[in-house]
Amino acid sequence: MTNEQKELVRGTVPILREHGVALTTYFYNRMLTHNPELRNVFNSANQHTGAQPTALAMSVLAYAENIDNPTVLAHAVNRxxxxxxxxxIRPEQYAIVGKHLLASISEVLGEAASAELIEAWGLAYNQLAGIMIGVEADLYSSAAQKEGGWSGWRPFVVKHKVKESxxxxxxxxxxSDGGKVADFLPGQYITVRLYVPELKVxxxxxYSLSAAPNGDxxxxxxKKEHGNSTRPEGYVSNLMHNKVQQGGVIEVAPPSGDFTFDPTKTNPVVFVSGGVxxxxxxxxxxxxxxSGKNRHITWIHGSxxxxxxxxKNVVRELGARHGKMKIHTFYDTIENDLEDDFYEGYVxxxxxxxxxxxxxxxYICGPGEFIKKHYHYLLDQNVDKDRIHFEEFGPAVLVV
Known part of the structure; x- marks a missing residue:
């Protein structure tokens, strides 16, 4: 890209800050109307609540702001x-996204979208797509080359269902093929894919992996998501709870995610979680x-x-086995007499x-506001931000 083209992209930053979500909402509606097969890829609930368009808007804004040096976004790109x-997601789908993104910029901005601006954004998008495709190719290759690894979707049998709460x-x-499963890093997740009759897609x-790697x-x-006035009932979570029985088969993608944990370290660690x-x-x-490491652990959970x-009982048993773990539990309302280290109210x-x-x-995991609250509290206590790790369940957002 020339300096003039980069300046054109940077010039859209004020518009993206003010109208980015409107643009990306228009984009998703346009793309899913012209390419309805992509409804099989996107989370319908995140489309309904606006979480997905918001995430994309923040991504596009961050990229425009850093068009001179996109390498500063390496961590976010990896996530x-x-x-x-x-x-x-495969490379050929980037062409579909690019086509509809450029068309959306042109149609939403109208006369403000000059041919030069669309050309500049086209080059910027292709540059970003090239970066993403390269990183993803490495991840696909790594997942497939592991013992027990694979790429894409693989059928798995639900052998046991255990009610935890x-x-x-x-x-x-x-x-379902009787083979091994690939190891993973603690903190990673797998993706399950189910057909939803109501949506016809x-x-x-x-879903985070909740047991240590074992090869088998x-x-x-x-969590069964019941829904509320702002978010629909969880299609997949309800199918998993109500329809998928022991012996049922579901499709699963390999372990992924960059919210990871090194169990061999020996310094103290604090886990702060809310709900699921x-x-x-x-x-x-x-x-x-x-790992056998004599690491001091503080477990803080809100429910x-x-x-x-x-x-709750599993954590106490594991803590007793470890011997150097403190447990602190917060309940919105305490209805019964409980042991020490229980608190009434939010974490x-x-x-x-x-x-x-x-x-x-x-390590912090829970709803967005939960994470934000505790992340900023730790910063206020002069905790180095590089020591604070967090995972929000939802669309990945490209931020600096």
């Missing part, structure tokens, strides 16, 4: 590439104990109540001051 691989059930998945969903099976623990956000931490905890609190790190230490690594 999005992992999500794309988990959805089996009133809302969360664990599914034990074994390859397949729907993919990512994967475990995922899924504890699932990747169960895997991390099991992996730490299996609405005792009844919906999953893995509040101010009540656990001994968890704030300069050498500690922090």
């Amino acid at each position: 999005i590439a992992n999500k794309h691989v988990s959805l089996d 009133e809302e969360i059930t664990s599914f034990y998945l074994y390859p 397949f729907q993919p969903r990512q 099976f994967y475990r995922i623990s899924i 956000g504890l699932t990747p931490f169960i895997c991390m905890l099991e992996s730490t104990i299996a 609405r109540s005792y009844a919906v609190h999953a893995f 509040d790190l101010e009540k656990i001051q001994d968890a704030i230490n300069p050498d500690t690594d922090y």
